[in-house]
Amino acid sequence: MSxxxxxxxxxxxxxxxxxxxxxxxxPDISERFLHCLHQQLRGVDQLFILGDLFELWIGxxxxxxxxxxxxxxxxxxxxxxxxxxxxxxNRDFLLGTQYAAKAGxxxxxxxxxxxxxxxxxxxxxxxxxxTDDLPYQALRRQVRDPAWQRExxxxxxxxxxxxxxxxxxxxxxxxxxxxxxxxDVNPDQxxxxxxxxxxxxxxxxxxxxxADHRHAEGLRHVLGDWYQHSSWLRxxxxxxxxxxxxxxxxx
Numbered sequence: 277m278s279x280x281x282x283x284x285x286x287x288x289x290x291x292x293x294x295x296x297x298x299x300x301x302x303p304d305i306s307e308r309f310l311h312c313l314h315q316q317l318r319g320v321d322q323l324f325i326l327g328d329l330f331e332l333w334i335g336x337x338x339x340x341x342x343x344x345x346x347x348x349x350x351x352x353x354x355x356x357x358x359x360x361x362x363x364x365x366n367r368d369f370l371l372g373t374q375y376a377a378k379a380g381x382x383x384x385x386x387x388x389x390x391x392x393x394x395x396x397x398x399x400x401x402x403x404x405x406x407t408d409d410l411p412y413q414a415l416r417r418q419v420r421d422p423a424w425q426r427e428x429x430x431x432x433x434x435x436x437x438x439x440x441x442x443x444x445x446x447x448x449x450x451x452x453x454x455x456x457x458x459x460d461v462n463p464d465q466x467x468x469x470x471x472x473x474x475x476x477x478x479x480x481x482x483x484x485x486x487a488d489h490r491h492a493e494g495l496r497h498v499l500g501d502w503y504q505h506s507s508w509l510r511x512x513x514x515x516x517x518x519x520x521x522x523x524x525x526x527x
Contacts, residue, residue, distance in 0.1 A: 281398060281473050284361075287324070287390035291316050293508040294326035294401065294481025295501040300342050302331075305502050310349055312506045323358055324384070326481050326499065327365025328399035332444065334436040335429050336374040347379040354380025358487075363388070365482065366403045369420060370429070379434075389473060393514020398473050402480030402498070405465035409456045413452060415443075418425065460485065470494055475525065477516070479509060489524050495524055 318324060318415050330343065339347070354360050362381040374511060375498060376383050387400035407413060418424055428436060451459065460483055469494035478496040486500030486507055497516060500507030509518055516523045 280387045281387045281388045281458060283391070284335070285391070285395070287322055287392045287511055288513045289314075290322040290324055290390075290392075290511045291320050291508055292324040292326065292399070292479055292499065292511060293506075294363075294365065294499040295328045295330040295377075296325075296327055297501060297503065298342060298346065298434065299331035302339060302503075306346070307340060308506055311500060312344075312508065313349070313353065315357060316510070318355060318507060320358060323353070323360045324390075325360070325381075326361045326399055326479070327363050327386070327403075327421065328367045328481065329365070329480055330368045330371070333368035333371050334433065334440050335374045336402065338433040338436065339375060343375070347375060348461060350379040350381060353512040358378075361388075361482055363399065363401055365401045366416065380398060385490045387469070387473065389475060392509075392511050395477055396473075396475040397477040397511075398475040400469070400478070400480040402461055402482035404437060404458060405460045405461040405469065405484070407482075412459075448493055459483070466496060467493060479516075486518075488518070497523060507515055 280336065296305065298306055298309065313323075316336070350360055360379070360381045361384040362371070362376060363384040363386050384399070386404070387398050390397050390399060403412070403416065419428075428439070429491035431439070439484065461480070466478065469475075471474055478494065479499065480496075481499040481501075483498060484501040485498055487498050489496040489498070497509060499509065509523075514524075
């Protein structure tokens with residue numbers, strides 16, 4: 277389900293995170309996120325946000341006060357020399373070049389490859405690999421279609437918000453009824469990703485199931501959400517650590 281992955285030069289001193297789900301309804305998450313960036317980005321060269329930074333995004337022209345505040349904070353971080361890479365998630369796939377430029381972020385294709393130490397690492401949001409969830413994949417194909425997006429963005433912000441909230445409610449209902457296994461990544465898709473992109477490590481989010489998996493083809497590290505606490509990985513010259521605990525040594 278994944279297309280060709282772009283290759284970045286290197287990522288030898290980076291922080292990686294996903295699924296922050298920022299919203300005005302949860303100021304505690306925003307406070308935790310900004311505090312984490314202030315603490316963890318000291319001495320870091322790159323920040324990778326692997327999707328779902330926002331709980332909801334209906335277009336750059338409809339950015340709210342929270343988005344404006346965060347954009348200013350991220351732009352200030354970028355001005356210090358930190359490269360900020362943003363990959364679309366299933367909640368903020370409409371985040372465009374206008375907001376990315378304002379926030380000092382570079383849009384990152386899903387999936388993408390980084391090289392760190394001697395290790396090739398595939399970065400992805402992860403939802404494209406949840407192929408057992410057929411209703412979700414049908415919806416994903418629809419909303420990622422450029423024609424659908426043009427029609428949606430042509431609506432008024434109020435119309436877009438109403439549609440997005442309706443879709444989110446339907447998604448929550450589907451999630452509450454669907455099997456947990458169906459909503460997780462498909463094992464065959466993971467094996468295919470390792471082979472297709474010739475990597476020995478995969479990092480993704482989306483499932484909200486932070487864990488470290490060992491496959492025959494390599495290691496897979498899943499980022500967690502930020503609903504209750506922060507979740508991030510640190511990458512230094514091929515060595516990965518989760519909140520200070522080393523997961524993989526330098527390759």
